[in-house]
Amino acid sequence: MQPTNIFDPNYFHKVVDCQWACPAHTAVPEYIRMIAQGRYTEAYMLNWDSNVFPGILGRTCDRPCEPACRRVRTEEKPVAICRLKRVAADHKGDISAYLPKVPTNKNGKRIALLGAGPASLVVARDLLPFGYTVLMFDRDPVGGGMMRSQIPAFRLPADVLEEEVDLILDMGVECHFGYDIASMKDMLDMDFDAYFVGTGAPRGRDLDLPGRAESAEHISIGIDWLSSVAFGHTTAIEGKVIVMGGGNTAMDCCRTSKRLGAESVSVVVRSAFEVMKASDWEKEDAMSEGIPIINNRPPKQFVHENGKLKGVVFECVKAEQAEDGRLTYVASGDPDVFIEADHVLMAIGQENHCPWIERDIGIVFDKWDCPVLDEVTFQSTNEKVFFGGDSAFGPENIIWAAAHAHEAAISIDLYCRGLDLKDNRPPEGVNLVSTKMGMHEWSYDAEHDPRARLIVPHANKRQALDNIKIEVELGFDLRLAAKEAQRCLNCDVQTVFTDRLCIECDACVDICPMDCISFIENAEEAELRTRLMAPAMNAGQDLYVSGDLPTGRVMVKDEDVCLHCGLCAERCPTNAWDMQTSVVHIPQLGS
Numbered sequence: 001m002q003p004t005n006i007f008d009p010n011y012f013h014k015v016v017d018c019q020w021a022c023p024a025h026t027a028v029p030e031y032i033r034m035i036a037q038g039r040y041t042e043a044y045m046l047n048w049d050s051n052v053f054p055g056i057l058g059r060t061c062d063r064p065c066e067p068a069c070r071r072v073r074t075e076e077k078p079v080a081i082c083r084l085k086r087v088a089a090d091h092k093g094d095i096s097a098y099l100p101k102v103p104t105n106k107n108g109k110r111i112a113l114l115g116a117g118p119a120s121l122v123v124a125r126d127l128l129p130f131g132y133t134v135l136m137f138d139r140d141p142v143g144g145g146m147m148r149s150q151i152p153a154f155r156l157p158a159d160v161l162e163e164e165v166d167l168i169l170d171m172g173v174e175c176h177f178g179y180d181i182a183s184m185k186d187m188l189d190m191d192f193d194a195y196f197v198g199t200g201a202p203r204g205r206d207l208d209l210p211g212r213a214e215s216a217e218h219i220s221i222g223i224d225w226l227s228s229v230a231f232g233h234t235t236a237i238e239g240k241v242i243v244m245g246g247g248n249t250a251m252d253c254c255r256t257s258k259r260l261g262a263e264s265v266s267v268v269v270r271s272a273f274e275v276m277k278a279s280d281w282e283k284e285d286a287m288s289e290g291i292p293i294i295n296n297r298p299p300k301q302f303v304h305e306n307g308k309l310k311g312v313v314f315e316c317v318k319a320e321q322a323e324d325g326r327l328t329y330v331a332s333g334d335p336d337v338f339i340e341a342d343h344v345l346m347a348i349g350q351e352n353h354c355p356w357i358e359r360d361i362g363i364v365f366d367k368w369d370c371p372v373l374d375e376v377t378f379q380s381t382n383e384k385v386f387f388g389g390d391s392a393f394g395p396e397n398i399i400w401a402a403a404h405a406h407e408a409a410i411s412i413d414l415y416c417r418g419l420d421l422k423d424n425r426p427p428e429g430v431n432l433v434s435t436k437m438g439m440h441e442w443s444y445d446a447e448h449d450p451r452a453r454l455i456v457p458h459a460n461k462r463q464a465l466d467n468i469k470i471e472v473e474l475g476f477d478l479r480l481a482a483k484e485a486q487r488c489l490n491c492d493v494q495t496v497f498t499d500r501l502c503i504e505c506d507a508c509v510d511i512c513p514m515d516c517i518s519f520i521e522n523a524e525e526a527e528l529r530t531r532l533m534a535p536a537m538n539a540g541q542d543l544y545v546s547g548d549l550p551t552g553r554v555m556v557k558d559e560d561v562c563l564h565c566g567l568c569a570e571r572c573p574t575n576a577w578d579m580q581t582s583v584v585h586i587p588q589l590g591s
Helices: 009-015 017-021 028-036 040-050 054-060 081-091 118-130 158-169 184-189 222-230 248-259 280-288 398-416 461-466 478-485 507-511 525-530 567-571
Strands: 110-114 133-138 174-177 194-197 219-221 240-244 264-268 299-305 308-314 317-321 327-331 337-340 343-346 385-387 429-434 436-438 493-497 517-520 543-545 554-558 577-585
Touching: 009 017, 009 429, 009 577, 017 028, 028 040, 028 081, 028 478, 040 054, 040 081, 054 081, 054 158, 054 398, 081 478, 110 118, 118 133, 118 158, 118 194, 118 398, 194 398, 219 222, 222 248, 222 343, 240 248, 240 308, 248 264, 248 280, 248 343, 248 461, 308 343, 385 398, 493 554, 507 517, 507 567, 525 543, 567 577
Parallel strands: 110 133, 110 194, 133 174, 194 385, 219 343, 240 264, 240 343
Antiparallel strands: 299 308, 308 337, 317 327, 429 577, 493 577, 517 554, 543 554
């Protein structure tokens, strides 16, 4: 293998698995260290720079960072990255001095943001400091989009949502709320310099089954029903409720129904439990509130009598693994099951729905009714129109919306300045900073903490189920936060090797608790992985390979299971190893 180029921005970025997995590439280990040091305001602002909604995401994020956490490979449970983000938000001080300044003299360019959800809000935040006039249009009476309409108050309190939404709107967004966008052609006639479409994926999927039309009064689309609850139009639901679907929206529907007075609530899913789209913690929270999840039951028929829904007939299936590894579902041989219901909430998926975008204005859509976009620039086939969030590639989550928006804001700025949207994008970069304070002392706490993941305290269950506005999760207090923060392995503090200083004494090999380091004859990667001190079987994680050493061997380090404990650097008699923080630069507008 060739020597590793540690100055390739993606090399150490990929080693920091949590940051690599985060769509917005939040500097996770750095903000967790700040929390451990009691620097909550700085931790909040570090989050705000990349993901923009620390308080909201600290409660609602889908947490792609946590399955990637290196802690999973040592103690099975990841660091509570998401809930530590909430700690920074809950305990921050005055942030006004840290906010970007918005010039009063504008640059003459007017940008229209269609939709007031997370993607549009992030674009506004990125553009405003550069003198753009930003106008936001949304049919709802207030901003927030799906964060307001589809996330129940028991998960996301209104005051947390409003604080972070208003933080952006107060930067100078010209808001046009209660504005129903009926025609993209009409919007283009207003002759803005650029347009950003962040209207989400607003249509929930329906089922064309026998009895659907006759029972329509007692069947609701999940996202529409949640929106009706959020804006106070629906305040109760009675009788037996079936929620169809296995995603996070289904979990929100069932838990909301429980709080609005349903006699009983059941979730019925066509797939197996293990492959449900809902996050594990969402399923756990629903089941802890006494809501059963019934799997492998595709619906067949809505049963009604004189227009009154009586229940649903479900087929019984079982999962089998096909040759390509995918699960398929076949009849189990058991008879169909009838489940009584007075109301059905269908949360079986969402899809793009843009009937207000005419198909003769230069915006091409694909067969899934998603706009055809450049995946780097988020520019549509109409050069003035950019997309992001669920409107771009279909339903995702808030953190993906923020990631899209940062890229779209760069593109809008380049477009308005007449520059090439790809050639002039700011590059990624990396900087390595030694943490050395003495011969074998580091400016961070390198000791490995073996404690198990801490449990986030919850509100009293009876009280929480009686009031939809009582937040279920209470969050970590500062004592628990400090303990959980210590579980972080500081994966952004890298073991950097200087081959010309190495005397091949193997002291680092002897002391490494994970057998990560090998001095070995070089070979092709596939062979090399099998001949290390401990075979490196995770091909998704790169090997760190040195240049040739005096004996002709090379140093090979398996980045996969390294604890970043610094013992190799402490033991090395020649300082060939050093602990250096890798600061990865992820481009944003103006960076």
